[in-house]
Amino acid sequence: MKTILSPIDFSEVSINAVSFAAELAKRASAHLILINILGEGTAEDDTKNNLETVESNLKKEIDANLNCESLIAHGDLIDNLKKIIAIHKVDLIVMGTKGASGLKEMLIGSNAVKVLAHAKVPTLIIPGEARFENFLNNQKNKVVLATDLDLLENDECLDILKEIALLIIEPKVRVVSVRPKHTTLPDLKRMERDYLLSFFTPEIEAERMTVFSSNVMSGINFYLDKNRDTGLIAMVARDSGHLIQKHYTREMASHTHLPLLVLHDGKI
Numbered sequence: 366m367k368t369i370l371s372p373i374d375f376s377e378v379s380i381n382a383v384s385f386a387a388e389l390a391k392r393a394s395a396h397l398i399l400i401n402i403l404g405e406g407t408a409e410d411d412t413k414n415n416l417e418t419v420e421s422n423l424k425k426e427i428d429a430n431l432n433c434e435s436l437i438a439h440g441d442l443i444d445n446l447k448k449i450i451a452i453h454k455v456d457l458i459v460m461g462t463k464g465a466s467g468l469k470e471m472l473i474g475s476n477a478v479k480v481l482a483h484a485k486v487p488t489l490i491i492p493g494e495a496r497f498e499n500f501l502n503n504q505k506n507k508v509v510l511a512t513d514l515d516l517l518e519n520d521e522c523l524d525i526l527k528e529i530a531l532l533i534i535e536p537k538v539r540v541v542s543v544r545p546k547h548t549t550l551p552d553l554k555r556m557e558r559d560y561l562l563s564f565f566t567p568e569i570e571a572e573r574m575t576v577f578s579s580n581v582m583s584g585i586n587f588y589l590d591k592n593r594d595t596g597l598i599a600m601v602a603r604d605s606g607h608l609i610q611k612h613y614t615r616e617m618a619s620h621t622h623l624p625l626l627v628l629h630d631g632k633i
Contacts, residue, residue: 366393366528370449370486371459372442373399375415382461382491383419384427385624389459389489389497391428392532398453399435402442412437443483450486457525458488487525490625500533505596508538510561511585512601514554522628523564526599529626530569533596538571543584546577589623599626 371386373379383399390397399419401412416435424431438445449455458480480488499505508530517523530536540561544550550558558573565571578584589595 366395366456368396368453368455369457370398370455378461378493385491385497386459387423387427397433461491485629488627494622495624499596506535507594508597509595510599511541514542514557518630538565539574541574543576543581545579597624601628601630
């Protein structure tokens with residue numbers, strides 16, 4: 366993870382996400398890029414001053430040597446993000462979202478679903494109430510990889526998850542899958558589960574968890590309700606987009622206090 370991109374509109378939610386991104390950049394020795402899409406009627410000088418203030422605060426509060434730069438862009442958010450991703454070879458996007466309704470809006474409409482669909486870069490979605498300090502709390506050290514256990518086309522999509530997990534104190538990865546009661550796991554899915562477990566070890570302790578439910582999201586939410594030691598959720602978005610449309614729904618909004626890492630299976 367060499368370059369992190371974080372959109373900012375100076376709201377409390379986006380400032381929190383930028384702080385999260387800065388903490389990751391500090392620990393990964395990564396380059397942090399902040400981008401503001403200039404709104405109509407907004408003075409560019411004012412935006413530049415605001416960005417300088419944010420950068421100054423990040424260096425005061427997080428790391429005086431933080432490798433950070435700010436960009437101002439005009440026009441479409443997605444077009445600008447894609448240009449920056451191509452030029453700077455961005456490894457991770459960090460975005461903020463508001464409360465329960467905010468996550469639903471981000472993932473079913475608005476700009477975030479466009480980012481997930483078109484940027485094809487791992488995206489970490491930070492709820493307004495999430496704090497990086499939770500990653501430093503060993504009571505929130507579990508990373509949940511919620512998966513359908515379908516074979517991955519691109520195993521490298523997991524690299525960023527492993528790298529982020531290693532920034533957590535004493536991390537443990539739980540590979541969580543959901544299937545109906547009285548069903549048997551097919552051999553290919555069993556092999557994929559074994560592969561996922563082996564991917565994280567020996568650096569990170571990993572274990573498998575099966576939740577029996579006829580509905581994937583209900584099963585995941587049931588698991589999260591019963592396991593309050595989760596600090597991060599990760600899910601894989603297929604190129605078809607079906608996983609996002611099916612899984613990131615109203616049900617997931619009940620857990621917006623947890624950061625969500627959306628990985629992309631397929632070549633960027």
